[in-house]
Amino acid sequence: MKIYHYNNWHIRANDERYTPRYAVLPIIKYLPQKAIIWCPFDTENSEFVLALKEYGFNVIHSHIAYGKDFYTYEPECWDIIVSNPPFSNKRQVFERCLSFDKPFALIMSNLALNDSFPCRLFKDKELQLLMFDKRIQYNLLERIPFASSYFCHKLLPKQIVFENLDIVKGQMSRMYKDMEDFVK
Template sequence: MSQLQYKFNKNDEYYTPSYAVYPIISRLKEGSTIWCPFDKEESEFVKVFKKEGFNVIHGHIEDGQDFFEVEVPKCDYIISNPPYSLKNDVFKRLYAIGKPFAMLINFQGIFDHKDRFEMFRSNTLELLYLSPRVNYIKPESDKATGVPFQSGYLCSNICKNSLEFESLDKTK
């Protein structure tokens, strides 16, 4: 079911610009292996992490790799921009997997859902707040567009503090 929902929910496919990948890099061990479970080869996550010397494993629903069904590869971190409509299920699976993770998400209303609130309260949670706003790229476009919401990384066992701030360099 998750595969069908994700595959046909057009509001879930927004591409991350490269400048939004860099803030998480300083929080990772050099040369580690990162699984990007919602990314294709041309994803900025994949390209930037490889350029910075990380080993990258990527997968995407369109390539037949359903995050909810695929076996977890051997990795040190799980990092991506997940499908927003499935955020509850994504975070449940991430916590069940037990690996450090960082998911770039829309922070608007993230704690409004009772089950999600309880899940975050009872697990390790860090927020990496990014400024200014991340401008995502729609699949049918080749340029970033402004968004009415604030994004950042929701992490577990990645940041030193429960709340951290990072200024974006949009020239990267």
């Protein structure tokens, strides 16, 4: 497996899976319109950043590739985190998100529910799930072996919400171009 190093981060090649636009759209209706959204794992070409701005949200984006490490960087003013974090650091990402005591929505593999960290981290805090009827296709092969959901806190109207995904075949995130430039 190819591993890229940036500061003290190890970015595994399989950690960089970008969310297609159709998977961003279902969370938008649950976000308060006047909220400032922080996308901490995103470049300006992230489908999160592009779609949220298109829907009128004030969006702040940051990414480790540009020197803004999620574990040490925090924007001055923000209300909600929405993003697709690296899957390999999921426990640390959720610990940091919960430490802010603000709402968040993070796309994560449903396989994370098999781990013990959700039980420990959300024991006294409500974990909410926005689940889908289909798997998000993070690549053009259309053979993703796992389902994903938005793992949320303080955001959804109830603990589990089901949504249909309107998958657009062949639609890939524009963020792939940014990261191709970064890893060269």
